[in-house]
Amino acid sequence: xxxxxxxxxxxxxxxxxxxxxxxxxxxxxxxxxxxxxxxxxxxxxxxxxxxxxxxxxxxxxxxxxxxxxxxxxxxxxxxxxxxxxxxxxxxxxxxxxxxxxxxxxxxxxxxxxxx
Numbered sequence: 001x002x003x004x005x006x007x008x009x010x011x012x013x014x015x016x017x018x019x020x021x022x023x024x025x026x027x028x029x030x031x032x033x034x035x036x037x038x039x040x041x042x043x044x045x046x047x048x049x050x051x052x053x054x055x056x057x058x059x060x061x062x063x064x065x066x067x068x069x070x071x072x073x074x075x076x077x078x079x080x081x082x083x084x085x086x087x088x089x090x091x092x093x094x095x096x097x098x099x100x101x102x103x104x105x106x107x108x109x110x111x112x113x114x115x
Contacts, residue, residue: 015094022101023047027078048074049110075100077111 020040021031027047034040038055045054048071058064069090076086079100088096099105 012094015098019094019097019101020044023075023079023097026101026105027107044071044075047107047110048078049113050074074111078108079105080108081105 017035020034024034024040024043024047025031029043029047033043041055041058042052045052050071054067054071057067069086072089073083073086076082076089081100085096085100089100
């Protein structure tokens with residue numbers, strides 16, 4: 001990997017970390033929880049109102065893609081955003097995550113729990 005690609009990768013990684021740290025904070029969770037692998041997914045599932053055992057589904061190839069799409073839609077709804085915003089979270093998480101985390105959106109509760 002050349003140095004230019006490495007720098008872009010690191011910048012995108014930092015943007016995603018900042019975005020999810022702020023999203024967790026807005027949802028009433030400690031921001032540092034977004035840094036711990038697997039634990040961050042469990043907390044995210046709780047934020048959107050999905051059961052903890054969905055973490056198992058995230059380890060199954062192809063099923064994990066479907067689960068992430070559902071979670072992205074639930075995350076957007078949990079902050080009062082539309083399905084189109086969820087598509088943005090799926091395609092460009094470093095941009096739409098920052099919009100959600102740093103913008104004026106407020107956490108409205110777990111969307112999946114009310115569905």
